Amino acid sequence: MPLLDPESVLELRPRLVRLAYRMLGSIAEAEDAVQEALLRYQDVPEGVDSPRAYLARMVTRISLDVLKSARRQRETYVGPWLPEPLIEGEESVADDLTLTLMMALERLSPLERAAFLLHDVFEVGLDDIARELGRDPAACRKLATRAREHVKASRPRYDVTPDRGAEIARAFYVASRSGDLSTLRQLLAEDVVVYSDGGGKSSAATKPVLGASRVEKFFMGIARKDAYRQPPYYEPAWIDGLPGYITRGNDGVLQTTAFAIDSDKIVAIYSVRNPDKLTHVANAVRQ
Numbered sequence: 421m422p423l424l425d426p427e428s429v430l431e432l433r434p435r436l437v438r439l440a441y442r443m444l445g446s447i448a449e450a451e452d453a454v455q456e457a458l459l460r461y462q463d464v465p466e467g468v469d470s471p472r473a474y475l476a477r478m479v480t481r482i483s484l485d486v487l488k489s490a491r492r493q494r495e496t497y498v499g500p501w502l503p504e505p506l507i508e509g510e511e512s513v514a515d516d517l518t519l520t521l522m523m524a525l526e527r528l529s530p531l532e533r534a535a536f537l538l539h540d541v542f543e544v545g546l547d548d549i550a551r552e553l554g555r556d557p558a559a560c561r562k563l564a565t566r567a568r569e570h571v572k573a574s575r576p577r578y579d580v581t582p583d584r585g586a587e588i589a590r591a592f593y594v595a596s597r598s599g600d601l602s603t604l605r606q607l608l609a610e611d612v613v614v615y616s617d618g619g620g621k622s623s624a625a626t627k628p629v630l631g632a633s634r635v636e637k638f639f640m641g642i643a644r645k646d647a648y649r650q651p652p653y654y655e656p657a658w659i660d661g662l663p664g665y666i667t668r669g670n671d672g673v674l675q676t677t678a679f680a681i682d683s684d685k686i687v688a689i690y691s692v693r694n695p696d697k698l699t700h701v702a703n704a705v706r707q
Contacts, residue, residue: 428471429458432472435542436454436457437451439542440482440483441503441506442541443480443487443530443533444483445502445503445522445526446503446697448504448699448700450483453479453482456482457478457479457482460478461474473542476538476542477544480538480552484530487530488530497619498618498619499616499619500615500616500625501526501617502523502615502617502690502697503519503522505519505676505678505692505701506660507657507658507666508658508660508661518660519678520574520680522660524570525537528567531555532563532567534549534552535549535560535567536563536564536568538552539560540567540568580663582663584681585663586663588663588679588681588686589656589665589677591603591607592607592679593654593665593677596643599640599644601636604639604640605636607685608635608636609682609683610631611630611631612685612686613629613631613687613689614629614635614689615688615690616691616693617691617694618694619694619696621695621696622694623671623693624694652670653705654667657676662678662679662680662690663678664676664678664679665677666705668705673693673695674693674698676692676698677690678690678691
């Protein structure tokens, strides 16, 4: 099979970036990994059985190399680590890997994550994956199976429609800003958890906030500090497959907030405040 023509490469590039992003949790690093893969691909002789699968494996290999150093950095990261928020339209989420599922993948080994993404998302054959990862096909099947079990366990039991998800996200925003404790209690699941990623560069909880009562107190404290101030910048958004919004607070800090929702209850809240992870969002926000 001949090498891909420029038009086909252009068409495939967004999916390759999504693959690298799911591996790395960084948009900039994902784009760099894909760019490096495409440069290397120019030197590949014709005759590749499946150029698309070949490029997917190449992107994965580069991403695995990046992860070796990234994991060392995360060991010294201040507070909870969250991937860079990917702002997108709900219709563009084709691979069904939401932020919730990315967090599940984060708990896997790099090889498990690679095997799952290549096999279940990019539909690369086990023999090809085995050659790329330096494992036999049976071992790769086990890697993908273990990863699939983790992903399955992290899926919400009841899907929320986009409209309903946006409605719940907006209701939470209004209640948390105004200090409406009654509404917050109706929105939160008893075992809700808040992950706030400031990276040591913006104020944020340094540990996950667990349980409805603690989460209520957490947001009531924020509401009291912001009482009677002008409202911040607010924009509804679809963040890594989850409903949420972008805000700029009275302290000038840009933030994305995404919600995992199950049975009409918020089960997890993901807030990114680390400015290093919000450069692409800041460029899109004009206020």
